[in-house]
Amino acid sequence: MQLANKKLDWDEFLHIRQEVLNTWPTGREVDLAEAVAYQSGIPVSRRFAEKLAQAKQEKLTLAQPRAGVALVHEHIELLRYLQDEGGADLLPTTIDSYTRQNRYQEAQSGIEESRSVGRSMLNGFPAVNHGVAACREVTEALTVPVQVRHGTPDARLLAEITLAGGFTAYEGGGISYNIPYAKDVPLERSIRDWQYVDRLVGYYEEQGISINREPFGPLTGTLVPPCVSHSVAIIEALLAAEQGVKSITLGYGQCGNLTQDVAAVRSLEELADEYLNRFGYHNVVITTVFHQWMGGFPQDESKAFGVISWGAATAALAKATKVIVKTPHEALGIPTKEANAAGIRATKQVLNMLKDQPLPEFEDLRQEKELIKEETRSILEKLLDFGDGDIALGTVRGFQAGIIDVPFAPSRYNAGRLLPARDHQGAVRLLDFGNLPFREDIKEIHREKIKQRGQTEGRDPSFQMVIDDIYAIGKGMLVGKPR
Numbered sequence: 001m002q003l004a005n006k007k008l009d010w011d012e013f014l015h016i017r018q019e020v021l022n023t024w025p026t027g028r029e030v031d032l033a034e035a036v037a038y039q040s041g042i043p044v045s046r047r048f049a050e051k052l053a054q055a056k057q058e059k060l061t062l063a064q065p066r067a068g069v070a071l072v073h074e075h076i077e078l079l080r081y082l083q084d085e086g087g088a089d090l091l092p093t094t095i096d097s098y099t100r101q102n103r104y105q106e107a108q109s110g111i112e113e114s115r116s117v118g119r120s121m122l123n124g125f126p127a128v129n130h131g132v133a134a135c136r137e138v139t140e141a142l143t144v145p146v147q148v149r150h151g152t153p154d155a156r157l158l159a160e161i162t163l164a165g166g167f168t169a170y171e172g173g174g175i176s177y178n179i180p181y182a183k184d185v186p187l188e189r190s191i192r193d194w195q196y197v198d199r200l201v202g203y204y205e206e207q208g209i210s211i212n213r214e215p216f217g218p219l220t221g222t223l224v225p226p227c228v229s230h231s232v233a234i235i236e237a238l239l240a241a242e243q244g245v246k247s248i249t250l251g252y253g254q255c256g257n258l259t260q261d262v263a264a265v266r267s268l269e270e271l272a273d274e275y276l277n278r279f280g281y282h283n284v285v286i287t288t289v290f291h292q293w294m295g296g297f298p299q300d301e302s303k304a305f306g307v308i309s310w311g312a313a314t315a316a317l318a319k320a321t322k323v324i325v326k327t328p329h330e331a332l333g334i335p336t337k338e339a340n341a342a343g344i345r346a347t348k349q350v351l352n353m354l355k356d357q358p359l360p361e362f363e364d365l366r367q368e369k370e371l372i373k374e375e376t377r378s379i380l381e382k383l384l385d386f387g388d389g390d391i392a393l394g395t396v397r398g399f400q401a402g403i404i405d406v407p408f409a410p411s412r413y414n415a416g417r418l419l420p421a422r423d424h425q426g427a428v429r430l431l432d433f434g435n436l437p438f439r440e441d442i443k444e445i446h447r448e449k450i451k452q453r454g455q456t457e458g459r460d461p462s463f464q465m466v467i468d469d470i471y472a473i474g475k476g477m478l479v480g481k482p483r
Ligand SMILES: CC[C@H]1O[C@@H](n2cnc3c(N)ncnc32)[C@H](O)[C@@H]1O
Pocket: 066, 067, 068, 069, 094, 123, 124, 330, 333, 334, 335
């Protein structure tokens, strides 16, 4: 049947489900009626959607780290430490790379190797292999809500097991966990597989159990213009809402210029409300998540804390509902629990100092917000044209035509023709627009700002600016000025 943004028929869902649950032995542990009963017994203090809704109402920004290790008790110890010593308001369980590619046999080997060498030999928690009971051991050991964070194009079994396992939030989407994470997964397939995930969440919602869904905002995390990540976020919100998801957190990866980043967070929520209401999804609670800088980090831990604190400050001033925290070990690899907790404490220090300091909407901020909204609408309206009104179909066709294009993405289904570069104030602009459907006046704004940068640096705008910008923050700067 042709791809469409239509709620999955329940009987068809159940038919697919048999195949999904049989892809690994632990799938047989999932009993949906029992899982709903278990979820309904989780206290509201450990429910993601409710905690996010409350933070939105109180205009607070919550802090959440990333974290995951191979073995159950070590993972519990890690999460407890981040909760108690780090002060995390929300917790993750970051899933390992084998599980993200459905390579459960290799995840199993990683578990056994971790047991024999006495340290984590996986870069995350292999939830599918551990199964439902182990997931419940993890979530019951904590006092704050826990979310599954990963990067999985086919995340159906992982969703079945972790939601039955008491996790109350689930990250990802059919575009955001394919294009930046995979080389050769057809977009149509990952969108369909994520319609299954969202239909499962919709089923829990129909039973009165709210599960929060968070499309992955930053995408490749490297100079991604707000209009591109916003377009993906809005598309995945529409796809999720159609399946019955009611709690959606839309994300954006910090670029580094305060005006652009605050404009990005505020425009994201406004665009989400605009498009969800236009398509008749009126009772969805939208929150926002700001990801601290996702690109290359300085090795020096003091400089890394500078980057972390700047991300915390921007999240607070933007009034994002939550901020995803980095660690001073970012440039080195998987952080120790101490380094991870330190990143959270630094972040919360800044959030607390800024929570009563509203940032007024000054003229440049208002203009930047309007620019981002115009650019995002240009992309989304063209995608809807391509899909004859259907955003799922339009997205697949739009990626083929480069109407939407994610810079530096590995997927062969991405055109890869965009060239972003910073302007002289560090905002991310476009040097090459690829096939983005922008009006000439919008393109002129980008050209003018990059030209100004060239003049201040005494060089013509070129690809070298892109390269310099990619390394700049790791070298202690924001704009990659020539030496
Ligand atoms: C989206 C990529 C980000 O997730 C972070 N990350 C991935 N796996 C883990 C992990 N197991 N523990 C802590 N942070 C992690 C990584 O540092 C990177 O910044």
